Amino acid sequence: MALEHAILVSLDERSGSGYELAQRFEKSIGFFWAATHQQIYRTLKRMVELGWVSCQEVAQDGRPDKKVYEVAEAGREELARWLASPGEPETIRHELSVKVRGASAGDARALAGEIARHRDLHAERLDVYLAIEKKDFPDPSALSGRPLHQYLVLRGGIRAERALVEWCDEVLAALREDDRR
Amino acid sequence: MALEHAILVSLDERSGSGYELAQRFEKSIGFFWAATHQQIYRTLKRMVELGWVSCQEVAQDGRPDKKVYEVAEAGREELARWLASPGEPETIRHELSVKVRGASAGDARALAGEIARHRDLHAERLDVYLAIEKKDFPDPSALSGRPLHQYLVLRGGIRAERALVEWCDEVLAALREDDRR
DNA sequence: GCCGTATATGCAACTAGTTGCACTGCACCC
């Protein structure tokens, strides 16, 4: 499992509470590793037991107390070990492809609507990524170390979303053409 | 869940046993929806209970008996309903991106080796897809209906693998450059 | 005072997916 490791990576960048982590998984880390707050809280608990992170309760005024987590020495070791260890390529589960493949069993027009919807969702995501690229990484060739790594991951997101948008367009064009005949 | 639907799509193309389905998930459907034989057998059982597929035991000579599954009327209806119904975009879980983002916490050289390995895996997959494209779809503009849909899904695989190979190359070049400085 | 929203954490029950193993039948080879 990699959720532990995704959390280690995030806490290594900056210590924080479960709540803060959940927000990062909403808007940054979550772009390439999705997780709900439930998963995060449960996993943090386990990681404390493993000694990978340490936990400190912090009282706040105007807000409920929070538990701030920090990567421990054992966590840093585990992270380094995991980074270098071979992993399987992802198991692919792409629902939209299943739908396209099954198109003959249903209404091709309705399916085209669904694909157009996904096309727009991916185009939106792509725009978000491109905006981040422009704002946070105006001069990529000057990057080094951590910011470089963050930039490279963003580049992966851009490539993936762009590929999806283009594929949706290809599918839509082909379905339209097939419909005309 | 979409495994039921992936199975419906596959059985709609051609009826078959759990074993045959498991093989298709290894080499064709599995390119975009992964499933083990365990999942398939369990799900087929459930689908019989739901009335989505019918099952017939077939004696074979020289081999153990098998159960051949076929899409039932209710299954066809369910498939048509599902095709037109909106689905969420996939929850992304891309381990390699997590590793790149965490690169600063470990040995960048070792990580580069891991990325190169994945690059080759994706390049291999890409070659497989391109070979299928060349062999099974020599004239894409003439395609229609089911073969067209199959071709379009293959095109998605090609685009995705190509994007991954190119991203790995970009990451490797950037890490090398950063290492030199 | 009540409602909505944001911060903050968590249990319980469920669904989905993985891993390891077990069994049968038969063919083929040494």
Place this chain on the structure above:
DNA sequence: GGGTGCAGTGCAACTAGTTGCATATACGGC
């Protein structure tokens, strides 16, 4: 007659992920 390997089905136990709900503090608006 013993091993290997493919075809074929399946249970049991586990890990991972989802969903619905519960709880508490506190700020601001009506």
